[in-house]
Amino acid sequence: MSVAKVIEITASSPKSMEDAVQTGIRKTSETVKGIKGVWVNEIKAIVGDDGAISEWRVNLRITFVVS
Template identity: 55%
Template sequence: MSVAKVIEISSSSSKGIEEAVRDGLKRASKSVKQIRGAWVNDIKVLTDGSGKVTEWRVNMRVNFELE
């Protein structure tokens, strides 16, 4: 039998959504073991004065197995 837990984290990247997700999971894996997946709940962008995207932000729920 396995038991899982879900936490919510936020991450950002100037390059794109995939990198924001990847970096968030990489950082989470330093303190959380047995990560099994994530759900992206929310995507937000920051822009400069001309409307150019300067930063991508994601909020995600991360699922991991308890030992």
């Protein structure tokens, strides 16, 4: 029997939604081991003065096994 924990983080990227997710997972994995899954809970785009998207933000729920 295993036990899992879920944490919620926010990550961002000027490139894309996928890059924001990857950035969040990569940074979290520096201190959290045993990551098994991620839910993209919310997506937000920041629009600059020129009307173009300048940043993507994602709220992630990351699941990892507690040892």
